[in-house]
Structures are given as structure tokens and as C-alpha cells.
Amino acid sequence: MKFRIDHVNLNVTDMDKSLAFYEKALGLKLVRKNDAKDGSFVLAFITDDAGLFNIELTWLRDKEGRYELGDNETHIAFRPDDYDAAHELHSQMGVICYENASMGLYFIEDPDGYWLEICPVR
Numbered sequence: 001m002k003f004r005i006d007h008v009n010l011n012v013t014d015m016d017k018s019l020a021f022y023e024k025a026l027g028l029k030l031v032r033k034n035d036a037k038d039g040s041f042v043l044a045f046i047t048d049d050a051g052l053f054n055i056e057l058t059w060l061r062d063k064e065g066r067y068e069l070g071d072n073e074t075h076i077a078f079r080p081d082d083y084d085a086a087h088e089l090h091s092q093m094g095v096i097c098y099e100n101a102s103m104g105l106y107f108i109e110d111p112d113g114y115w116l117e118i119c120p121v122r
Helices: 015-026 083-093
Strands: 007-012 029-035 041-047 054-060 076-078 096-100 105-109 115-118
Touching: 007 015, 015 029, 015 041, 015 054, 015 083, 083 096, 083 105, 083 115
Parallel strands: 007 054, 076 115
Antiparallel strands: 029 041, 041 054, 096 105, 105 115
8 A cells, every 4th residue: 555645734814815925935826725615614725836745725714813833843845946046035025934054944934823944955
């Protein structure tokens, strides 16, 4: 029996704001969006150009306030084709929340506080 990774879920408080962030900051595109008939939730699946793995953004109507992310040690890592251009974009957006110069990587923070690692080009 074999498995492949399909998607990871992030809960969001503002779907439009999150979709705009992921498109601008990481170039991710919307694959599909599912709205509950009763309006209780919205699911949006986004992916990169390869399309092999999705991030599922979930908005819940009845959720009040921000999500509790604990120590925020769990993250998703991205490897840009142009690290310097990515760093410049993220600097201009004001979303860099941590840099590790010795490892040559940094983290950006999405609108809900999730940290996303930006890895150097191999």
C-alpha cells in the first residue's frame, strides 16, 4: 500500500484576505472552492505551478477571534526559484517575521499568524 501527501489544512478568519496573501506572497493559485449550502464554512484549495500538493484554507462562520497557534513551531516550507527576489518581495510586504542568516532562510507570517519558511535555492 502506498500513500502520497495530498493537502494540509490551515484555518483562516478572512478567506479573501488569505487568498490574496497566498497569491501575492507565494504565487499560489486557487484550484477549487467549496461553499457549504448553509453558509457554515468555505473550503479553498490552493497550489503552486506543479499542482502536486494543496493547501486547504478553511473558513468557519461560527469561529470568533483568532486561532490559537500555540508556539507556532509547525510550518510549511517553500523554496523559491529566486531567493533574493522573494526576500525583496516579502520585505516590501512587511511579512518577514524571523530570519536565520546562518542557515540562509527566513519565515513570513500570513494574515492569521501561521509561519511559512522560505528556504534557499539548492
